[in-house]
Amino acid sequence: MADRRPYRRESEERRREDLIAAALDLVAEGGLHAATVRAIAERAGVTPGLIRHYFTSKEDLTRVAYQRLMERMTTDSAAVLLGGPDDAMARLANFVVASVSPPVADPVAVGLWAAFVHDVRRDAAMREIHTANYLAFRNMLQGLIAALPRPVSDAKLRSDAIACNGVIDGLWLEGSILPEAFALGEIPAIALTSVGAILNIDLVAAYQPDRTLP
């Protein structure tokens, strides 16, 4: 008998995590069609058969990977809130800037996200994942807006959140797809001005960049 490939047993969580990460890496690099079962397995350091041991199908893996991606993007945007200033306007300003700056705004991230858009339209499970994460992000934004010292109706609060989310998403998209079309810091500055204009507050003045770094 020829020598069989040696291997180590790992926990289910670890293996699933590795496979998900490998899948996302490959989609980011080469699009959905580059994330083949064999390529994912190789990237994760296992053999192709193992994928079907942890996921019922490739479609299953795809769904889980998308969920992980969306989680990560929301988390990265929210990270700036931890340890930041307490002032409501400053918190909102920091959140807005973080949402259109790396690592959230990033060419690779956009390509990654776009790869799943069609599946979201077509697959009900994917759409559910998308809706939940989209609303989570928007509600987080709405919470920040609601904390501002200005009285508004619930209806206005909702449309303000949708509008601000729109600017953020749009600028995130354009700045990420065509980074060379904008000057350094131009997109974050425009984001602050626009969101401020929509909410009728001076967000630019409220912005407090992270000073923990030298």
Added chain:
Amino acid sequence: MADRRPYRRESEERRREDLIAAALDLVAEGGLHAATVRAIAERAGVTPGLIRHYFTSKEDLTRVAYQRLMERMTTDSAAVLLGGPDDAMARLANFVVASVSPPVADPVAVGLWAAFVHDVRRDAAMREIHTANYLAFRNMLQGLIAALPRPVSDAKLRSDAIACNGVIDGLWLEGSILPEAFALGEIPAIALTSVGAILNIDLVAAYQPDRTLP
């Protein structure tokens, strides 16, 4: 010998157009991976081999199809300007609404557009097509903004255009991907309010819906 499939000879333009349309249809329906050479040929009513007669490769066909798609989207947005009102604010308002309404804003169109995003990042020719069409749209918007009766600097004009384009794109995206998450007419209304807030004008009042229809 068995009967060979009968066929008619067509002009080069007609055949190329049919193949491009078939490719876009299939991408819209089933994503990039559904647009195989065989499926495109069948949809266009020809046999697979003919594709390689009109396009040097499938990649070639893909690029041409993307160019056609982008053209169509810009054209659809601009169509509302023809035969519309002369007032600068009304023209801008109508353009904004058209950009976030069907047929520009549409689940199929978004899926279609997203399918190409990754290729845009990776392929230089695709990126060139994207940049040209993105700037064409933004410049059209900037022209409408510049026509407003308000004095602004060139720099402000540019950032205003980028900001307004951002809101439009973001709302276009969200409204198209999750149409059921918004009330009828909610997205256009928010678009008018937001763009108006950014430019500090009352766009809602300026909006003049098409009255040529009964």
Added chain:
DNA sequence: GGTTGAATTACACAATCGTATAACAAGAAT
């Protein structure tokens, strides 16, 4: 320290992919 269960590898299979090349046939030219 065997024994056992399950994680992992290995292999096979049918389907489908893009591409290359040769055979045919439709319609214009002569």
Added chain:
DNA sequence: ATTCTTGTTATACGATTGTGTAATTCAACC
């Protein structure tokens, strides 16, 4: 009518796809 050009079909090929199943080997358990 016959020839010629070339648009079009037909067919083949190797590579790659997702998946199903059997063979193995690791690591925990008694």
